[in-house]
Amino acid sequence: MKKLFFISLICLSFNGFAQFEKYFEKKTLRIDYFHSGNIEHEYYRPDEFIEKNAWSGSEINLIDTFNFGKFRIMVYDTLSGNLIYSRGYSSLFAEWRTTEEGKGSCGNFSETVLIPYPKKVINLVFQSRDSLNNWQNVASQLIDPQKEMILKPKNNQNEILPLHYSGDITKKLDIVIIADGYTKSEVEQMKKDFETFKNYLINAQPFNLNTDKINIWGVAAISSQSGITNPRDSIKVKTAIGSSFNTLYSDRYLMTLENKTLHDQLANATYDQIIIMCNSKKYGGGGIYNFYCTAAAGNAQANFLIQHEFGHAFAGLADEYYTSDVTVEDFYPLNIEPWEPNITTLVNFDAKWKNMLDKNTAVPTPVEDTNKNLTGVYEGGGYISKGVYRPFMDCTMKSVRADAFCPVCKRAIQQMIDFYAK
Numbered sequence: 001m002k003k004l005f006f007i008s009l010i011c012l013s014f015n016g017f018a019q020f021e022k023y024f025e026k027k028t029l030r031i032d033y034f035h036s037g038n039i040e041h042e043y044y045r046p047d048e049f050i051e052k053n054a055w056s057g058s059e060i061n062l063i064d065t066f067n068f069g070k071f072r073i074m075v076y077d078t079l080s081g082n083l084i085y086s087r088g089y090s091s092l093f094a095e096w097r098t099t100e101e102g103k104g105s106c107g108n109f110s111e112t113v114l115i116p117y118p119k120k121v122i123n124l125v126f127q128s129r130d131s132l133n134n135w136q137n138v139a140s141q142l143i144d145p146q147k148e149m150i151l152k153p154k155n156n157q158n159e160i161l162p163l164h165y166s167g168d169i170t171k172k173l174d175i176v177i178i179a180d181g182y183t184k185s186e187v188e189q190m191k192k193d194f195e196t197f198k199n200y201l202i203n204a205q206p207f208n209l210n211t212d213k214i215n216i217w218g219v220a221a222i223s224s225q226s227g228i229t230n231p232r233d234s235i236k237v238k239t240a241i242g243s244s245f246n247t248l249y250s251d252r253y254l255m256t257l258e259n260k261t262l263h264d265q266l267a268n269a270t271y272d273q274i275i276i277m278c279n280s281k282k283y284g285g286g287g288i289y290n291f292y293c294t295a296a297a298g299n300a301q302a303n304f305l306i307q308h309e310f311g312h313a314f315a316g317l318a319d320e321y322y323t324s325d326v327t328v329e330d331f332y333p334l335n336i337e338p339w340e341p342n343i344t345t346l347v348n349f350d351a352k353w354k355n356m357l358d359k360n361t362a363v364p365t366p367v368e369d370t371n372k373n374l375t376g377v378y379e380g381g382g383y384i385s386k387g388v389y390r391p392f393m394d395c396t397m398k399s400v401r402a403d404a405f406c407p408v409c410k411r412a413i414q415q416m417i418d419f420y421a422k
């Protein structure tokens with residue numbers, strides 16, 4: 001029986017790779033587009049198609065099995081109609097449209113998705129979640145790699161440093177750390193910060209148990225001025241990627257609206273996940289699922305910041321806190337199970353961490369000292385104090401504590417690492 005199981009696993013892997021060979025070349029198609037609208041309306045408009053030299057994603061796991069994110073791309077072979085690639089993700093547009101501004105006016109955001117380079121004509125379908133979290137097709141685009149205007153790679157001069165190498169990029173999780181706000185004279189400091197950042201991540205659980213499944217690369221983007229833009233203090237800095245505090249009017253929210261610049265600066269690199277390392281001492285960061293994350297390298301809490309924000313960007317983890325200055329009312333409707341793996345409204349708890357609970361654990365679980373190491377169902381999470389539950393009393397996704405992911409977050413991270421490292 002064991003032998004049979006082993007053989008069937010081999011067949012699955014072979015079929016996955018055969019699918020890749022059939023439909024894709026070993027390089028990347030970068031698709032830039034505009035995502036526009038507001039809370040009620042949504043539009044996609046293609047911008048540029050750009051070739052990249054290699055493909056760093058899995059050649060086996062082509063179809064997304066996680067069902068995370070606000071948006072999803074579905075890539076279909078037009079001849080057979082088969083789904084040949086898919087990926088869930090979120091974006092700044094998704095957050096902006098829930099703000100006061102996003103209710104009235106119309107926003108226009110540049111976004112990028114990376115897919116393996118198709119050999120034949122594909123139908124690229126953009127999907128969004130509706131109010132019940134179900135997927136709806138919003139736009140589609142036929143792409144013929146023989147006829148389409150696909151730009152050649154936009155290479156640049158950025159030095160790429162191997163910070164941690166464990167093997168073939170298609171069989172590993174590839175994380176790229178790109179510098180922002182470091183001038184030419186600060187390259188030595190940048191390289192020290194790359195090492196520190198890499199260690200913050202790779203020494204934390206559960207990444208420390210997976211060092212053989214991860215590659216980490218540093219991209220030495222050079223800025224013409226030092227530091228990071230902070231509009232609240234009228235500080236405007238000209239940097240390589242344009243990162244800025246006060247994103248969506250939240251002081252510590254550190255993101256960039258210059259999406260094309262970010263991806264142009266990353267043109268020489270191949271990667272699955274992006275971390276922007278910001279040259280600032282001010283507390284701040286941000287992370288969006290399969291989009292990118294940032295953290296302030298000079299802050300005393302940089303260790304926590306990088307782990308927390310990467311938790312959002314890589315594993316789709318939700319914030320587990322519920323008392324903060326983040327003013328998002330009804331962020332998680334209580335009649336819908338959120339897609340994030342580490343919070344629940346108990347609408348569909350079976351799909352979450354129910355199988356990790358001891359059968360004697362009370363649901364909800366009381367917050368008391370004797371339960372501090374117990375995986376349970378604690379009320380409060382996702383910015384909401386009633387009706388949303390988290391799995392542990394404390395976690396790196398709840399408070400400013402480094403290397404303290406709860407068992408549910410650790411499991412989610414592990415499953416995502418295994419998805420890439422195959």
Ligand SMILES: [Zn+2]
Nearest residue numbers: 395397406409
């Ligand atoms: Zn957690």
